[in-house]
Amino acid sequence: MKIVVLAGGISTEREVSLVTGTSVCRALRGNGHRAILVDLFLGLEEVPADLETLFDAPDGLCPSVEIRTAAPDLAAVRRQRKDQSPSHIGPHVLDLCALSDIVFLGLHGQDGEDGRIQAALDLLDVQYTGSGYLPSAMAMDKAVTKRMMDTAGIPTPKWQLLHYGPEDVETLAETLPMPCVVKTTGGGSSLGVYLPEDRAALRMALTEVLRYGDEVLVEERIYGRDMTVGVLGDRALPAVEIVPASKEFDYAAKYQSGGAQELCPAPITEAQQREMGDLALKLHQTLGLAAYSRTDFILDAAGRPWCLEVNSLPGMTPASLVPKEAAAVGMPYGQLCEEIVQLSLGVKRRDY
Structure with a gap:
């Protein structure tokens, strides 16, 4: 298949997204797909007359990227764009998406998880991975998610x-x-x-x-153990326990080597795993999420799980949490990427 892996953008999670996108793109190419990495914000300034030839570009147009200790300088990113357009969608991005069989959304944060790019792709009748625009927007807004958890009886801190x-x-x-x-x-x-x-x-x-x-x-604030549970299709994956090396699990600790120890499967009881898995699935279904997601919990001193939030487009670098959970059930990274594509192709997007 021809696959555009859409990453980057102009959110504070830009670098995380580019590492996700590059990893996914290379995995999909390894699976035999004609996959290319496209930066949502920067796009492609100079392109061949036949855009379709880009799907055969060496290494899928993947850049050399890394996640630094501080969030990216977005003003500097804006200055990189030659056309200096205020649009959050760069040159030729939508043209390439329209040529693809499916768009793999490797975006995080603003413009990616908030439902706006999903809505744009819906209007173009372009297939994409993950959840639709409305579930994505609800999951991105922590207050809306809290209201949905309260309504569904999912335990969450006051x-x-x-x-x-x-x-x-x-x-x-x-x-x-x-x-x-x-x-x-x-x-x-x-x-x-x-x-x-x-x-x-x-x-x-x-x-x-x-x-x-x-x-x-x-x-x-509830003190306890940090847990996260991925959902893939209609099943919960094994929980991961995140043990920060320092007192606070901030941006730097989350993405730098040695910032935290991630235990997968988490050292918890089968009953706790089952309860958190059921709650993650319940929230995934309550919000109408599709294909995959990841829900974060605190497990308090009494062993009770408290649901904090859900991620509709969780990180997908090989070292990210959902790939670790998939590996724990015998699913290699390339197979996980393929599974997300196939699950997403089966999603019926609503027409409004």
Whole structure:
């Protein structure tokens, strides 16, 4: 098949996405597909007269990429684009997508997980991997996901949604219940997530999170073990326990070697695995997600799981969590990529 692996974009998770996309593209080419990597934001400035010949480009147009310790400088990325268009979709991106048999979405964060690119591809009648635009948008918005979890009876820490400005920070810092977690409603890769230990740190968190927007989720902090469970098709994969090397599991810890130890399968009881797997499947189905997802949990001191959020397009580098879970049940990385493609081809997208 001709497959466009769409990655990059202009979100804070750009570098993560490019590593995901490059890994997936090479795996799909190894499976015999004519796969190419296309950067959603930069696109391709110079192309041959026959765009279809690009599907046979050496190494699938994959760049040399890595995830650095700090989030990317998006202003510098914008300056790379020759046309300097304000569009988030680069030159020839949609033309290439329209020529493909399916688009593998290797995007993360804004424009990828929020349903907008899915909606654009729906309008073009282009097949793509993963969930549709509405489930993607609901999963991306942490407050919407929380409401759906409450409705479905999925245990999640107590939460409240705040809309405020800098002038409100002092009052909130003195009155919000502690301990708590402060997070933006639409972030990912642990960006825009704060774990204040005291009210001075809470004041700082409430100020810094406003960089991501004025809609802020404040959640009861439950101490315990960090767990995550992938869903593939109609089954839950083995849980992974994430043990950070340092106190906080931030962006750098998440993506740098030695930042955390990931235990898969997690050292938990069969009953705990079954309960978290059932909850991950329930949330996946409640939101109407498709093909695959990954749900994050805290397992408290009493062994009770608390659902935090769901990722509709989880990381797909060979070292990412879902590929590790798949490997634990005997599914190599290339086979996992193929499975996601085949599951997605079977999804009936709704017509509106």
